[in-house]
Amino acid sequence: MNLNNRTMETRRLRLLLELSRLGSMRAVADAMGTATSTVSQQLTVLAKEMGAALIEPDGRRVRLTPAGRRLAEHAVTILAAVEAARLDLAPEADPNGTLRVAGFATAIRAHLLPLVTELASDHPRLRVLVREHEPAEALHLLAADETDLALTYDYNLAPAETDPTVHVTTLWTAPWGLGIPTHADVPQTADTLEVFACFSAHDWIVNSRNTADETVIRILASMAGFTPRITHQADSLDLVQGMISAQLGVGLLPIGVATFPQVCLIPLTSPRVTLRAYAVAHRGRLTWPPLALVTDLLARRTATTAGDMPALSPRQSAR
Template sequence: MSGMETRRLQLLVELARLGSMRAVAESVNTTTSTVSQQLSVLAREMGATLIEPDGRRVRLTPAGRRLAEHAAVILAAVETARLDLAPGAEPNGTLRVAGFATAIRAHLLPLVTDLAASHPRLHVLVREHEPAEALELLAADATDLALTYDYNLAPAAPDPAVHATALWTAPWGLGVPACADVPDAADTPELFARFRTQDWIVNSRNTADETAIRTLASMAGFTPRITHQADSLDLVQGMITAGLGVGLLPIGTPVFPGVRLMPLTGPQVVQRAYAVARHGRLAWPPLTLITDLLARRSATTAPDSS
């Protein structure tokens, strides 16, 4: 309902309460003729006679009284919605979040547990998606918040339609077979060069790590043979243990007995996490609350894996 229609309903409610056009005009700081014109427009829109003469005054017809009752309920709902959505309002409702596994497991889920007690009227709907998938949902208005990542060697392209809040950063290393003969002090190009004949394992649902691998391999003077794809980091480690290849893994993640995690230095591979929302939604209290809480948590908590 447009602002003008809402105002016309307000005039009708005021007429039912005050009983005269002049009193209504004084209460809303306008003229009697304006009140009369707006009520006439409302009557035409509704296809019903809303007021009738009553001596030198007017009174509501039965249809007018009935519409005034509906109008009071409608206006109350509009005001409730305004207060609910206004910046600074108590967050409530359903916030839809699409994000990658680490962000959900290590950062979002602990907040959901706390919010159940502190904001019981706020409900978080969680969907696990890689960044490209989450951003597509955001563009289609199928989610309210996207938790995404990129790498310093494969930065995400800027999108003027969204606002990204930087969260945490996490260094990544190269997962290799535990039996591999690799010196601990090898820099990144030297380390990559030692596995130039190996197959490489990349994410099946995101191309950022493949871009980073190709960039570093190019610095080491070769083109990597990328063959295997896996979304689960546990599966990546299983593939490494089985001798299928090597792949990127986050530093600090618990490694399988058959895996050795080598730090990457000169250059590093750094994963960067973001909370992404569409412009125009940033002042919505649930979105503001969750984004702020994620940023605060990111400043004090290091992620364990991706």
């Protein structure tokens, strides 16, 4: 049989398998709830697809040829695999398989990893493959179908672009402030723009792998009447604080983070700076049990724990 450039429908395989079992097209038609002529036509099409005769006359009946018997043997395995796949992928099926997740460090460390521990016990056939990436990187992997779930963030002052091809689940929000040297003089009643204006002559520290916080800094600095001098980049919050301690500059930090002795964290209240975290997946794929389960568990977990967490940031002290 030449299978090059040929396709077949599993329905036709089912008809062939029933013919091998029942021995007549009429019996197959009765069992499958169709007409005898339909059975004959579909088996003729199947023979053309396979490039081999599958049935031959046997008196007033028909019987399978050697090629037909061989294909019927394959049909048992093929149809069983198709049924297993259907049951495996059904929305009500127990989640199993490999779920690929790409996301920023806090989402992984604070929320995903605890779930992985639970899943290992409750759903042992589900494997979670984790990759640490900043939002743009994670979304690129999602678009390339190299990950199933992207954990991302943006800021209220630098919202991410809307992509109609993905489904976005909001996970949590967290306020951010400005990290400054402890000796710096800032009025206690200063609003966000006044705080920024106090550091118009300072160097500024931004994320090395994502531009969102730099966008926020530039927007607020512009509103405060100056252009910030962006000079340093760091992907680690500890390194940002170390730079601030060394008086290399100032930078955004999440409210509640444990600060170094030489660092003071000033809340930004008017306008506020708020980080927003998301779980992002392709539209239409949330019916896949592993993806649906993990997305739902993340949403539930962050809904109950985000308010209790002192600091939720995309950049962590340990990589």
